[in-house]
Amino acid sequence: MNEAILIAILVTVVGAATPILLAGLGELVVEKAGVLNLGVEGMMLVGAVTGFAVTTMTGATFIGIVAAGLAGAGASMIFGFLTLTLTANQVATGLALTIFGVGLSSLIGAGFVGQTVTVIGPLFPPALAEHEHLRILFGYDPVVYFSFAMTLVVAWFLRRTRAGLILRAVGENDASAHSIGYSVIGVRYMAVAFGGAMAGIGGCYYSLFLTPMWAERLTAGRGWIALALVVFAAWKPMRLLAGAYLFGVVMTLELHAKAAGFEYVPPEFLAAMPYLATIVVLALISLRKSVGAQAPACLGKPFKPST
């Protein structure tokens, strides 16, 4: 395997890891607040189609990305209203959100199928971004660097800030947080909106940078991988970063094995690898009984404040 191929693989890994890292970070914050939103896939699709549509119409990638974030947050507010205000079952509502997102994105995207879009290039000047070796570090679009920055921001927010402390408290013991006087529902709404925005931005990474075009079910189940990543990362942002890149490698190997004419295993099996890896990882984690790796105690439980 020569050097050029290796560099090409590395660059593809970054591309594959970025959207699931973004969506995973959002879901991590949501789950830390004690909410299980299984609608990541749906929110990513809504973000993907919105980002594509807005960028096509305005010609400005940045506006498209912001719109994708807003659209994801908007979709998450449907979930928020049903589960937080109406205390509906979070699992069922999350699944419904995914189905809704698939349908809505297909509807919105019907007029955009087959179109292409021009988006902004790498963040750094060509001397760095197109350099034979340095492009490993500098050859990416701004969203990639945004995902790294957000990893650090989320880690810092949860560990170091008072707002992060309150968010974790809400996820660990909602009744206590309420009795101390924090707005459990308010904190959870904000967390869910953040999760939606991050999923939306993660979703538009497919339609704007990876493909770049719109097709139905463009995210192809990556939202589920992002969900699994959160558990894999034991709700720790830095571990989520590592996990996203690990899955990025698995997903990329499939592509490159196909391209290299690797025929010993059926391509369907290779395509299933990331999902198989997800199941294996989740099974292994559930076997491990370490205190540090425990889910937030109130994860998925509806909260009804006493009045």
Add this chain to the structure above:
Amino acid sequence: MSDGTTRRLDLKGITKAFPGVLANDDVSFSVAPGEIHALLGENGAGKSTLVKMIYGIMQPDAGEIRFDGELVHVASPKAARAMGVGMVFQHFSLFEPMTVLENIALGLDEAISYADLEARIRQVLKTYNLSLDPHRTVATLSVGERQRIEIVRALLLEPRLLIMDEPTSVLTPQEVAQLFDTLRALAARGCSILYISHKLHEIVELCHSATILRGGRVVAECDPRAESSRSMAEMMIGGALKEIEKAADRSFGVERFIVGGLSLEADDAFGTSLKDISFSVRAGEIFGVAGVAGNGQNELMLALSGERSVESAGAICIDGNPVGTLDAEKRRRYGLCAVPEERNGHGAVPGFSLSDNAILTARTRKNMVRLGVIDAGVAESYTNEVIGGFAVKTTGAKAPASSLSGGNLQKFIMGREIMQAPDVLVVSQPTWGVDAGAAAAIHQELVDLAARGSAIVVISQDLDELMAISDTMAVMNEGKLSRTLAVGEASVDEIGLLMGGVHGDPDATADYTGATHAA
């Protein structure tokens, strides 16, 4: 107030209704600066609702709250704290995976740096002579230490009124004494304390005045120093308190329940392993197991009831039959029934009807199953017997367990086991959170069951309870059981010393826990 002195807290005509029940009905009383004021009442008398309104968790439907003479509207706990009201809850508002420092930071409304906060915490700890490590994770702390977090959290705000809701239910006598010292020091600095407790002798010892609630109304005000526990209990229940009737000339029969060399590894990181536990209980005897929570009582309960079987069959014998390796259902066939500490979710399934809950443990001994099919009629008539026999307040056998108040559900669960006429009954915390009237009824039933020849083991943190009903008792500390003491010969001080506490002086307890069992 008309006498010219400003009252710290002055309530007038506080009324609060919930659907179907008037929780507080025209409640008025006042607390002076530096006064320790007791709020007494049975479960459901409206104490919790009342303090929740003072602390801003709920809003009254009618009535006024005055604080230092000013009419206030307490919109939220935050507003209450800003005003100078602190509260220590019965159920701690703690976050287990977080540190003491983080927990205290969460209780403060202002954001201050951890370094400054730690300095302030250490200052409070020093002022009130309390010990607590700010960097420990809450999950690793004893109940007494957890309560100290809540107290420090409240004290940091320099409150002018501190509300304590059932603060001593989980503490050792020594910890209670230490808590009282802290509260007295606080009162001496001018802080008023509103003290809620079921333990009337503590009220007598600590409080300057008392307001007694029954059915949401103030029924009496008194000076506890001039009253007895008994007279206050009677004011609470509105009638004469029944004495536990124990035959003076009772005698014990053969050893029915023998535990020898019982050891069991804890199955989680925070549990306590049992180490070589031996005791025996005779027919007609009530054997009490005292100790501070977390010293292996949970594991002992699991091992005795059969929820966790042990390796050696002979470690637990019922009437000579080794049952150590059997599960709970098989042990029931040998006549062993059990009542765990946790009512909801362990002793009963909250979403099941009382009748279904009866089937869960009484199906074998009460022949509720024929050829694998449940006989609903038998189950229902047994459930009704329990409801009648134990005066359980409920709408009937079909009512879900979750619809019963804690005390009523406990009466039902106790009744369900006792009316199966077990040869051996093992109960944990039989009157936890149960009011004086119901507790007396449960105690009497236990004594009566023993009088009919059963052997009973009562695991409890409430020393008064064990002293009142047990014939013999022993103390658990760090997974070991002390020698057996005859009740009457053991003093509270001696037992308190045996209880030691999680961070007690090991030398002080070694003499007792090291002593071999002598039944």
